[in-house]
Amino acid sequence: MGTEGPVPRTAPDAWTLRRTFGEFATGVAVVTVGGADPHGMTANSFTSVSLDPPLALVCVGHEAVMHGRLAAGSFGISVLAAAQEPVARHFADRSRTLGAAQFDGVDCEPGPVTGVPLIRGALARFELRACDVHEGGDHSIFVGRVLSLDRPAARQEALVFHRGGFGRIAALQREVA
Incomplete structure (x- = not known):
């Protein structure tokens, strides 16, 4: 891609950049790791990368507890339904209890391959198994190879994040099999 137009001489301030990025509506997921000290984190920076091999990525801030946990091995991604906004808020709350206790009251189960916690009803x-990490400013981009996946038969509304808040989007009329 070529560059077109003038390049700004100064970067936008963080507040303006955050608000402008917020115009892009995204899905909401919970990223989880298991083991002796399980952890979960709400994220809206999850996306597919490749079908062959099956890869996906998640971006995590350097200061996040999750950052140090992802590169070491396996992680889970649960894409949340609209009714799961309380789960999203729970794992986004930086004052929540950490460790296994943060999963108390959250309906989850161990994944069939790695045992990472996965959210029921997602x-x-x-x-995924972490296979690559790329630096991206104040975040790292963790690429993982998909080891297992599931998708319930019953379609539900999706939870979305837009302009700094949660919302919902109705399922599309056409279904891709």
Whole structure:
């Protein structure tokens, strides 16, 4: 891609950049790791990368507890349904109890391959093995190979994040099999 137009001489301030990025509506997921000290984190920076091999990525801030946990091995992604906004808020709350206690009261189960916690009732659930990390400013981009996935037969509304808040989007009229 070529560059067109003038390049700004100064970067936008963080507040303006955050608000402008917020115009892009995204899905909401919970990223989880298991083991002796399980952890979960709400994220809206999850996306597919490749079908062959099956890869997906998640971006995590350097200061996040999750950052140090992802590169070491396996992680889970649970794509949340609209009714799961309380779960999203729970794992986004930086004052919540950490460790296994943060999963108390959250309906989850161990993934079939790695045992990472996966949220029941999610629209889609993935188990991934970290295979690459790329630096991206104040975040790292963790790429994982999909080890397992499931998607319930019953379609639900998706939870979305837009302009700094949660919302819902009705399922599309056409269904891709």
